[in-house]
Amino acid sequence: MRIFVTGAGGQIGSDLIMALRERGHDVHGSDLAPRPSRLPEDVPWHRLDVTDAVAVAGLLEQLRPQRVYHLAAILSARGEQIPQTTYAVNQTGTYNVLEACRLHGIPQLIFTSTIAVFGPGLPESVPDDVPLRPTTMYGVTKVAGELLGEYYQRRFGLDFRGVRFPGLISASLPGGGTSDYALFMYTDGVRVGAYEAFCRADTRIPLMYMPDGIRALMDLADAPKADLRRCIYNIAAFSPTASEIAASVATAIPGVRITFASDPARQAILDSWPRALDDRNAQQDWGWKPTFDLAAMTADLVPRVRELLARTPDALSGH
Numbered sequence: 001m002r003i004f005v006t007g008a009g010g011q012i013g014s015d016l017i018m019a020l021r022e023r024g025h026d027v028h029g030s031d032l033a034p035r036p037s038r039l040p041e042d043v044p045w046h047r048l049d050v051t052d053a054v055a056v057a058g059l060l061e062q063l064r065p066q067r068v069y070h071l072a073a074i075l076s077a078r079g080e081q082i083p084q085t086t087y088a089v090n091q092t093g094t095y096n097v098l099e100a101c102r103l104h105g106i107p108q109l110i111f112t113s114t115i116a117v118f119g120p121g122l123p124e125s126v127p128d129d130v131p132l133r134p135t136t137m138y139g140v141t142k143v144a145g146e147l148l149g150e151y152y153q154r155r156f157g158l159d160f161r162g163v164r165f166p167g168l169i170s171a172s173l174p175g176g177g178t179s180d181y182a183l184f185m186y187t188d189g190v191r192v193g194a195y196e197a198f199c200r201a202d203t204r205i206p207l208m209y210m211p212d213g214i215r216a217l218m219d220l221a222d223a224p225k226a227d228l229r230r231c232i233y234n235i236a237a238f239s240p241t242a243s244e245i246a247a248s249v250a251t252a253i254p255g256v257r258i259t260f261a262s263d264p265a266r267q268a269i270l271d272s273w274p275r276a277l278d279d280r281n282a283q284q285d286w287g288w289k290p291t292f293d294l295a296a297m298t299a300d301l302v303p304r305v306r307e308l309l310a311r312t313p314d315a316l317s318g319h
């Protein structure tokens with residue numbers, strides 16, 4: 001099937017494109033940025049700004065994909081530095097993609113929501129349907145994206161589906177999320193043997209290893225529509241404290257020095273998020289199940305980070 005991906009140059013996009021191609025799909029990537037060097041040159045690539053409604057509609061009319069993965073967004077930490085741009089990209093951009101799907105009869109849109117839709121004061125393990133009171137522009141625009149997509153499904157019959165991702169971890173430079181401290185423990189741990197995390201040691205948020213996240217995006221999209229009782233699903237893997245992640249990193253990088261110096265702005269965002277997610281609906285409706293826990297992720301990730309840094313020493317620096 002032909003699949004179109006927005007924001008495909010980011011942390012999730014490249015891995016998703018490679019996994020979709022392995023399943024035999026004809027995948028077109030798009031982004032503000034050029035095709036990342038880690039993607040093969042035969043991946044069709046389009047320069048697209050999702051805030052440009054005419055350009056979004058024009059490209060979807062030309063390509064007529066059967067499925068769109070809408071990834072383009074400004075993430076939580078960066079979003080607090082540039083809230084106006086974040087509104088334009090996340091809110092107007094999502095509206096533009098929904099409208100283009102409606103105008104050109106694109107049947108299915110997959111949305112990547114986040115634990116940042118939740119605000120403070122929720123139970124220890126948060127189910128799908130709770131009051132959504134986010135404190136960041138990123139969270140506000142993602143709540144709006146969820147609701148807009150549900151409206152387009154009800155009103156125009158668009159097959160709109162999405163997951164609320166925990167913080168995702170992979171051997172690539174993340175795009176300015178507030179969960180990035182977890183990855184930096186691994187990357188700086190390998191690179192320089194030390195990392196000072198921008199959170200308290202007792203900070204606990206839900207996390208997930210990228211291969212599980214990619215599989216979730218493909219399995220949810222492929223699930224029979226009749227099995228789905230809702231559009232947006234919580235998905236969970238593991239919820240370690242920052243000090244538990246540091247201890248896990250130390251099992252694979254002996255002697256690594258991980259310290260904690262909490263940054264007030266990013267700590268406030270972390271403290272507003274759930275400590276764990278209840279993902280029973282995803283398990284029941286489309287068989288969601290993670291394969292990696294923290295120890296398995298550490299065992300898989302550290303050799304990948306080592307290999308990447310041996311090839312490209314600067315690949316994971318610059319945060």
Ligand SMILES: NC(=O)c1ccc[n+]([C@@H]2O[C@H](COP(=O)([O-])OP(=O)(O)OC[C@H]3O[C@@H](n4cnc5c(N)ncnc54)[C@H](O)[C@@H]3O)[C@@H](O)[C@H]2O)c1
Pocket residue numbers: 006007008009010011012013030031032033048049050051070071072073074075089093112113114115164165166167168169174175176177179
């Ligand atoms: N990485 C995570 O931990 C995580 C967690 C929850 C949800 N998500 C969601 O998954 C999606 C992808 O996240 P990611 O980690 O790959 O983010 P990322 O920041 O690495 O990538 C986002 C991409 O969007 C692009 N972009 C920004 N403005 C754009 C515009 N105006 N038009 C087109 N493209 C634009 C950027 O160039 C970037 O390549 C996002 O919607 C994000 O909210 C990610």
